[in-house]
């Protein structure tokens with residue numbers, strides 16, 4: 183018996199549910215698949231999952247009243263597949279929930295869209311030589327001249343604020359402030375790249391039809407995508423937890439808007455990992471120019487004014 | 490998961506739950522759906538708040554000499570989705586029979 187198998191079997195034996203003897207032919211497949219499938223489930227749900235499946239397999243042995251369950255190998259294989267599908271779904275869903283809203287997920291999605299748009303452009307261009315040559319020409323002779331003022335305009339109308347958390351906090355090998363900056367610049371770079379590739383892919387059919395006249399469509403499109411993209415990137419940065427960079431959730435309205443001049447009212451967003459809360463005022467005034475980030479660290483709260 | 494997007498399989502599972510079938514094997518039996526469809530669908534429905542689950546009391550299971558089961562039931566949202574699904578798939582009522590007795 184291999185050590186892996188004994189570990190898997192002991193996992194089941196740890197359960198307080200008594201071990202149920204399955205029919206021989208079904209046990210051959212399901213019994214072997216159960217511990218293996220259990221490894222696909224998230225650790226915190228594994229025991230519960232095993233317990234549920236053991237109860238289900240008990241029914242298989244004792245049968246139902248309405249439909250006779252054929253205790254043949256095909257039925258057992260179908261059930262084993264169901265077991266694997268169930269475990270895999272739980273594992274996949276848990277992994278997805280863990281990644282959802284994280285900074286890395288955001289960058290991966292942007293990078294994937296860049297690849298999709300570049301792939302479309304490459305398909306329409308027909309060859310790598312034409313593809314690179316067109317990209318180079320349009321980037322150096324058009325995009326750079328449009329993007330530079332658009333970046334300036336976006337930054338001027340929506341100034342980049344420094345991170346609202348202590349720069350000395352360390353997560354991994356980088357401080358929170360360094361991670362905040364790194365993520366912002368990576369996101370801005372990918373957003374600009376996506377804007378470029380998306381515009382190129384969108385105007386490619388027109389370029390093939392009317393040649394350089396398509397620049398009259400391409401240039402305004404560059405300006406719109408760069409401005410909108412950068413505004414999104416900056417706004418997105420504001421809506422993230424300042425410690426772990428995950429998107430803030432659970433938007434909750436606080437305070438009656440009719441008491442705006444007497445009492446604070448607005449929206450409150452929280453980090454799902456409990457790092458802090460963001461208070462977004464309904465009305466900005468001299469008493470509250472910016473959003474307030476309330477950081478929760480080791481049970482104590484520190485309120486920092488963003489400036 | 491909005492009721493408009495419910496597949497026929499999910500509609501059958503909701504119908505079975507509305508008729509009192511409570512756990513995976515029972516639903517598989519009555520709908521004829523494979524386990525690879527029923528169990529992941531139950532998880533998804535639970536995640537989306539259409540279905541809730543709870544463990545059977547140990548004493549009850551012990552009395553019947555079997556392991557305790559995890560029972561599923563429709564939530565308020567789930568009941569609304571089931572009614573919408575029944576309207577969308579009128580044959581559901583014929584495909585899933587009423588529950589007559591207790592499953593072993």
Ligand SMILES: [Zn+2]
Pocket residue numbers: 423424425426427428453454455456457458
């Ligand atoms: Zn956080």
